[in-house]
Amino acid sequence: MFQCFFGLFLLPVFGLLVGLTGTNAECPVELNPQRVVVKYGSSVSVNCSTNITHKGIGWEASEGSVPKKTDQNLTTWRVESLTRWDIKSFCYINDAKQCEIDLPITIYKTPDSVSINTADHTGPMTEGSTYKLQCDVVNVAPVQNLIVKWYKGETLMHNETFTDPIKTPVNKTSMLQITPDRSHDGVQYRCEAELELGAEGPQPPPAVTSEHIQMTVLYPPQHISLVQTIGKKDGDVSLNCTVAANPSATYTWNSKHLKETRTSSVLSSSLLSPGNYTCTAKNLLGDSSKVFIINSAGDRSTVVAYILVLRLLVALKIII
Ligand SMILES: *[C@@H]1O[C@H](CO)[C@@H](O)[C@H](O)[C@H]1NC(C)=O
Ligand SMILES: *[C@@H]1O[C@H](CO)[C@@H](O)[C@H](O)[C@H]1NC(C)=O
Ligand SMILES: *[C@@H]1O[C@H](CO)[C@@H](O)[C@H](O)[C@H]1NC(C)=O
Ligand SMILES: *[C@@H]1O[C@H](CO)[C@@H](O)[C@H](O)[C@H]1NC(C)=O
Ligand SMILES: *[C@@H]1O[C@H](CO)[C@@H](O)[C@H](O)[C@H]1NC(C)=O
Ligand SMILES: *[C@@H]1O[C@H](CO)[C@@H](O)[C@H](O)[C@H]1NC(C)=O
Ligand SMILES: *[C@@H]1O[C@H](CO)[C@@H](O)[C@H](O)[C@H]1NC(C)=O
Numbered sequence: 001m002f003q004c005f006f007g008l009f010l011l012p013v014f015g016l017l018v019g020l021t022g023t024n025a026e027c028p029v030e031l032n033p034q035r036v037v038v039k040y041g042s043s044v045s046v047n048c049s050t051n052i053t054h055k056g057i058g059w060e061a062s063e064g065s066v067p068k069k070t071d072q073n074l075t076t077w078r079v080e081s082l083t084r085w086d087i088k089s090f091c092y093i094n095d096a097k098q099c100e101i102d103l104p105i106t107i108y109k110t111p112d113s114v115s116i117n118t119a120d121h122t123g124p125m126t127e128g129s130t131y132k133l134q135c136d137v138v139n140v141a142p143v144q145n146l147i148v149k150w151y152k153g154e155t156l157m158h159n160e161t162f163t164d165p166i167k168t169p170v171n172k173t174s175m176l177q178i179t180p181d182r183s184h185d186g187v188q189y190r191c192e193a194e195l196e197l198g199a200e201g202p203q204p205p206p207a208v209t210s211e212h213i214q215m216t217v218l219y220p221p222q223h224i225s226l227v228q229t230i231g232k233k234d235g236d237v238s239l240n241c242t243v244a245a246n247p248s249a250t251y252t253w254n255s256k257h258l259k260e261t262r263t264s265s266v267l268s269s270s271l272l273s274p275g276n277y278t279c280t281a282k283n284l285l286g287d288s289s290k291v292f293i294i295n296s297a298g299d300r301s302t303v304v305a306y307i308l309v310l311r312l313l314v315a316l317k318i319i320i
Helices: 002-021 300-319
Strands: 030-032 036-039 044-049 056-061 066-069 074-079 089-094 098-102 105-108 113-118 131-140 146-152 155-161 170-178 188-195 207-209 227-231 237-240 250-254 266-269 275-283 286-295
Touching: 036 044, 056 074, 066 074, 074 089, 113 188, 113 207, 131 146, 131 188, 146 170, 155 170, 170 188, 227 237, 237 286
Parallel strands: 036 105, 227 286
Antiparallel strands: 030 044, 044 074, 056 066, 056 089, 089 098, 113 131, 131 170, 146 155, 146 188, 188 207, 237 266, 250 275, 275 286
16 A cells, blocks of 8 residues: 555656656656565566557566567566676667666665674763764665664664765764763663665665663762751651762761761761761762751741741830
């Protein structure tokens, strides 16, 4: 259904092309199919037919030519194993004069391999630096129909197409520049080489995908809020300084209320006295400090409100 629709759509385009290239647009023969997409090494067969009386109809081709026939209105060009990248084929008919129609042929070959690597870089990456990922596609044809797609997880990030008019298999490299941040740590990248061969080609388009590479990104700790106030209502308080970092951060605590050094990321105790506790998380890329303020028992805001009300009452009394 889809192919049929596409065929109808292509008809006027094909007619126009034939007109433009100077081939006789009036040539009263019909090719079926009008163009072919063939996998390298596989078979192909195309009919050329007419419904006028003529002096001969035949195929001229680099391989599999069909001699001129005068007693038939249909002639079939057939090759069992197409292995000529430069193949050319056209159907001709002899009437008052000879005219011919070229058969457009696309021969394709899926890549032998598709591989991904971090170009000239090994080991983990650092947040904020720029790197290149490289995708190598080996032995693919035709490169004009090749599209290299880059995926981060399952998201298409980028694709690249090529315009070289070469028909024989080539090797191609696609590059992707990335500036990883902390969210890229552990994320997988892959590339995929797809041959977009149009409606006459195989559906879905043939594709070869690379392995995944998993990113390791080094980044310093970074607290989102730098100050946190904690009311000491229920006795037990927990100061949680845990923060993401790669490699993991080490922790130091600073407070005049602490007697011994603490190295855990969480301080949890009912014995912590009110005051400021400063925690510093640190790894080889940097550090980040956060101040925890433990309020003394009683909610400071209600105390403030209470004082305000008292002052108002006093002021009212004075006015009265
Ligand atoms: C054959 O005849 C039909 C109808 O008369 C016409 O539409 C068609 O184009 C003809 N085919 C060729 C190859 O001339
Ligand atoms: C070509 O013609 C032959 C004989 O009429 C027929 O069997 C075959 O299906 C035709 N092929 C195409 C692609 O139309
Ligand atoms: C070919 O077509 C012509 C014109 O329509 C017709 O007269 C002739 O009989 C046909 N020949 C064959 C072999 O079908
Ligand atoms: C290729 O990428 C462009 C944008 O970069 C996008 O619009 C297009 O749909 C992509 N093509 C395919 C086949 O995914
Ligand atoms: C493509 O790469 C392969 C393997 O690296 C090599 O054997 C081959 O000769 C290359 N082909 C071309 C056209 O450069
Ligand atoms: C501290 O915070 C981290 C990250 O926000 C969380 O995963 C962890 O469970 C918390 N620990 C405690 C003891 O609350
Ligand atoms: C506690 O830390 C806060 C916020 O950094 C600061 O404004 C306040 O002066 C500190 N209090 C003491 C007693 O150091």
